[in-house]
Amino acid sequence: MVTVHDVARAAGVSISTVSRALASPERVAAPTRERVTAAARELGYRPNRAASGLRAGRTGALGLVVPDLANPYFAAVAKGAQARARERGLGLFVVDTEEDPRLEVESVSGLAPQTDGLVLCSPRAVDRSVEALGRRPVVLVNHHVAGLTSVVVDHATGMLRALEHLRALGHRRVAYVGGPERSWSDARRREGLAAAAERLDDVEVVELGAFRPQVSGGRAAADLVVATGATAVVAFNDLVAVGLVERLRARGLDVPADLSVVGCDDAYVAELVTPPLTTLRSDLADVGRVAVDRLSALVGAPPAAGGPETEEARAVELVVRSSTAPPRSTGPSSP
Amino acid sequence: MVTVHDVARAAGVSISTVSRALASPERVAAPTRERVTAAARELGYRPNRAASGLRAGRTGALGLVVPDLANPYFAAVAKGAQARARERGLGLFVVDTEEDPRLEVESVSGLAPQTDGLVLCSPRAVDRSVEALGRRPVVLVNHHVAGLTSVVVDHATGMLRALEHLRALGHRRVAYVGGPERSWSDARRREGLAAAAERLDDVEVVELGAFRPQVSGGRAAADLVVATGATAVVAFNDLVAVGLVERLRARGLDVPADLSVVGCDDAYVAELVTPPLTTLRSDLADVGRVAVDRLSALVGAPPAAGGPETEEARAVELVVRSSTAPPRSTGPSSP
């Protein structure tokens, strides 16, 4: 392993000069700087992160905590976060908590000391996790607690767009198939729908209880949706929407003729299934990137400041495909 | 931050004893050990990875390099790898190379010094990457080079199972829609198919050129498949299979009545599309776990040994769904 000492010897300077030439180039004379950088390049010098972190108090690494890496939603966020971390020359530890609050807290407390800060994505035990990370900077994704920085998808506007679309098609009674009980996103979506319904005034929203955010959840919800007499339904995510379509068809109902279905997230299944799903697309890679940006800012900031509380909402876009259409002329369906 | 010194003071011992009590408990007397562990627990002591890595020469972290985190295939491998790394008390840096060979080499050379070893998943520039990581241990996933440890999916057996299945249904002419030109997996699949065809002797395989491993690749391949006169087709992965089905249907052909389709990977789209795809499932999380296991073994091993070359094949399972059926004209096989 090639160290500062090797570079120093090759360049004919002291190790301090090597360190400075690479870390703060303006503090060293141009000719020296060039000799050093040339030597470093030639020898293939790579600073030892552990050593520099030890002395400087920074590790040069961030942590990303997600409930489920195999979920395309979180995979997309992770991809964006990783890309930005790389651009900034930072390493990124990725941890999958398997949706387990205990594992989440444990991971956070284990990760915190060896990183400069953490991104907590859709945390399941946010209070204990925040406690576990001590004074380490943190950015929350799709969650919010007072005093912390967070990056969230603009669910409220998303729900408004969905409802506008359905209303324009002629729907007046819309069901919402909700996600996990303790999901922050689900709560925001319900709020958004309620607000949108009030604003559009002649659309009625029927909220349905907690369902698993999987295809199975959609299957389970389908019959309840039919029973509400709604002519359209908004699902917690695309998988739930797929499950809905599956069960509705099994009952002999047509999508979108008998019931329009709107998904969320624009996971790539949305355009593969039949019919392709109308859905709300959010740029998840962007969410990951922004989260890392905000975290970097926090890491650079003086520890006393703590950073102001912010909740940054990222745009959502309605993607219209074939799962939504005007309701049957007769109006509300009769089961 | 609480250090060994704090723990030592609290337990009334020296810092060496603290270090030993926690790292190699058998080397310290039981009562002392207990005093130390109690103090450590009480103070919430977390060893500083940077410091311990600096002195011991190990970082306590591994690296995982994948071409595309958003690809469910690699996301699944990453999930498995992460889980096992956590179980072993190791951190896992995850890097997404965006399928870019240059970025891959750069990532490897940046990651190598700050990890104890790397898992390279479906590398796109394996030679230069291996060179870039110096003497650092490495495990290859779905690739193989002489002298290195690798974990691969048993494509040969997979192809045999697929061909057996199709032959039993009565198919005698089977097309293969291949993946990217330089893909190691694709090469293995072609070999496997050829071997299987020879073994089954009355089945003929028609190989089709390189296609993108996406839905679009399948669409592009569909007409060529039809032109071959094959009654069944095996696709490089499930997305390609979906594209095939899409285009075939657009041409008025029925799957599986006119053409049987077999995918690969059992990505979760496989069971969501119509018809649900018969596919070859490999346990990708398991591949990730095993890769980390092998890497840990390499890290522990004496550096001189270098570890023996191995190529460990993980099992593949045929999952039969509705996209395969007997060919239209002939009944069940009657030689």
Add this chain to the structure above:
DNA sequence: TCGATGGCTGCGAACGTTTGCATCGTAACC
């Protein structure tokens, strides 16, 4: 010509841990 100024550079301590070696005390053995 001399002192002051300021830009570059080198020295050495420190970060928190591990570990080879020395030390101490005690038990075992003759």
Add this chain to the structure above:
DNA sequence: GGTTACGATGCAAACGTTCGCAGCCATCGA
């Protein structure tokens, strides 16, 4: 009872880097 041997513990050096401080030299002003 004296010697040996060994287990338990402490001391201090080292890992590779950063950074405060000090020294050096040249330039500039008086």
